[in-house]
Amino acid sequence: MVAETLHPSRVRLFSPARAWVRRVLVDKLREAGDPLGNGAVVMEAFRYAMFCLLVLMCFGERLDEPAVRAIAAAQRDWLAFVAKNPSVFAFWPALTRRLFRRRLQAGLDARRRQKELFVPLINDRRDRKKQLSESAAAAATAATKKDTTFEHAYVDTLLDLRLPNEEDGHDRALTDDEMANLCSEFLTAGTDTTSTALQWIMAELVKNPSIQAKLHAEIESTCNNDDDHDEVTEDDTHAMPYLKAVVLEGLRRHPPAHFLLTHKAGEDVEVGGYTIPKGAAVNFTVAEMGWDAREWDRPMEFVPERFLPGGEGDGVDVTGSREIRMMPFGAGRRICAGLGVAMLHLEYFVANLVREFEWKEVPGHEVDLTETQEFTTVMKKPLRPILVPRRNQTTPTPH
Template sequence: MELNLIDLFIIGLSLVFLRLWWRYWSATGGGRKNLPPGPPGWPLVGNLVQIILQRRHFVFIIRELRKLYGPIFTLQMGQRTMVIVTDPRLIHEALVQRGPTFASRPPDSPIRLVFSVGKCAINSAEYGPLWRTLRKNFVTELITPTRVKQCSWIRKWAVENHMKRIKTESFEKGFVEVMNNCRLTICSILICLCFGAKISEERIKKIESILKDVMLITSPQLPDFLPILTPLFHRQMKEAKALRKRQLECLVPLISSRRAFVEKGENPNQEMVSPIGAAYIDSLFGLEPATRGPLGEEEFVTLCSEIISAGTDTSATTVEWALLHLVMNQEIQGKLYQEIVDCVGKDGDIKEEDVEKMPYLDAIVKETFRRHPPGHFLLSHAATKDAELGGYTIPAGVHVEFYTAWVTENPDIWSNPSEFKPERFLHGDGVGVDITGTRGVKMVPFGAGRRICPAWTLGVLHINLLVAKMVQAFKWLPVPDSPPDLDETYAFTVVMKNPLKAVIVPRKGIEV
């Protein structure tokens, strides 16, 4: 009997499956690697199908598995081995005490590599010379105290536009959509910091939309766990390449305009507003990492995109959650307004140094980070070599996932953890908490150790300024018959299922 092409294809696929199964079993069978415990899996696919069939978000599954297998456990997700760490002591040990060992990143999926240009990005670069060069350049050029002060006018300009926009929207609609406005404002700040340019709201919205699509398309998909299936997902790869082309077409003109301004002084439409050397992209033009040589337009787009994307989502989401609690609890909002008035007056200009003198504002923002961390997991880590953690062996290169949301929900660490209570950071269990995790892990909204978000201080500044300005100018109230909703959903960050809408009343004429 002759075999047709379909039969040959099935036999060939079966042989490949058997080969991969044997490699998987040889690597993990018999407990020889002393991996942390975990649920038994199926041949080849491990726990992947079991997770998919539950039709629930991964976070809820992790919470249950933690109860069954303890603070550190293993999931075999297809060909991807994932070690889940939930204990604050183990998180601190891995990220801080033994930071260099757990400071790398696991291999990227083919789609992610399209957008990272082969992991040439601060977030995704493996721990080594390239990452050190990119991170050091970023810190030096964007978040030193001198540079932050030099660029304070950008925040002033963007926040003034923000206040005018929400006032207009309130007049036209009767309410304000918080998230959309905050995203637009923070995105405009970051675009100006990156490219030194003031551009129209229409262009900002276009950039924001494209970068949001990039985040969505690079979220985990089936081929990430079973690379053998990648050829069957050629349509997704085609879509990714088309989106990358749109991303380049959107941002390369800004880069070209900035280069012409830096090298020749050209500024035909007066779009370039930052002096030469004050924009992040200026520092990238001459940067030559030892392992890559001079960077090109693709790398410029990737490096600027990651700053805009990461900074916009986390900051805007935090402002929205903070305002939700101020709307729900007018007493907290009243205390914050009183602090602002005591510091700068009813109509005083809130400067960047002023928010540092507002402890109750600081407490509200910290409690927002604790109660609504931007992500329930940190970005995936990987050990640079086989390492021991919690009495188990963590092989080099496996995905080490730190589930940090459990730390902020843990009643052994926080009293009444589901309650939003800023006072805990003034005289309670939050006093002295180190949000960088250096002294211990009670909350780590920005990660910890070597791979902590390098711009976390800048993000906190943007959040503090926006919240203070909005509360000074307006009293925030719920929309009649539409109370704020605490339900969460999961996008790039943990966001509101129903975005916050609020009524604003100008403070002028209102008694303190």
């Protein structure tokens, strides 16, 4: 995944996909607008758009809305099972599998549904791969067969993998079950985290209109105030230091995951005067690191300027290679594999959403930054802003 699908050269291949999803998201937000001025609930649109993008990156196919929503529903069912039940079945499995057989069946049904949806898409890529390898003519036909089919997909890399087979000593391909499970992980890792971070950042921009105005000015300056400049591109975002500062401050103040996956000490070790014994479970308090008053001035305030040159966060490395003052993606060898693409998606969508709309607070219904825990740490009261179009509306995009 890291060497192929998430490599920068591969990620650039998905720029048409990002542009399509941007148009889908803008259309969804326009549809969600309330003519009575009560604001639009935007999180559902964020989740749907991110899911469209991750499904396309996974399977290499631009699917219609019913197909995307069917995959999203199957993913939700599986995550609901995983969130509630694994510890039950880990205790005395021979007994709990019998006592809670209905729960177990629900999990098996969720996996079966995923496979029903994923395997036909995997087979389409398998057939395409076979066509591309047969002849140049077939390759040209396959490459131009459908304008919804993309050159690269995560599934392509899974089809190329070979695992050692201990029984006969020959390498084997991944099974359909294994590929379906890996596709499920791919979709899970990149959807809720990004849509959650996007909602928190946009909530802060609604709550802080002066910051939003400063960001909008940078975007328009970079795009030369040109309405024909259809989108803020990935190359455009490279020239926007304040945009990067806004995203970093959003991740510092509102990391989607307040804890990383639990680690375990491999040996006895001293940390800050405490002995961590070998085998002890270790949790990293990601949010509290970013809110540490010993490291950050006014840590609970949203101040993107701290990440500009000369600010206290100037040069902060979110990978933790030099020092760790915030670690929204973890650090070290177990750092999030999707760090680069997550930052790209956040910068791209924040910039385009601010360019497309002015995000305003609903009078009498101020933004509430109270948190609640779901799969990620989300807003307890979902963001519901008034969206004022800044540019001429375009024809709605087919979903």
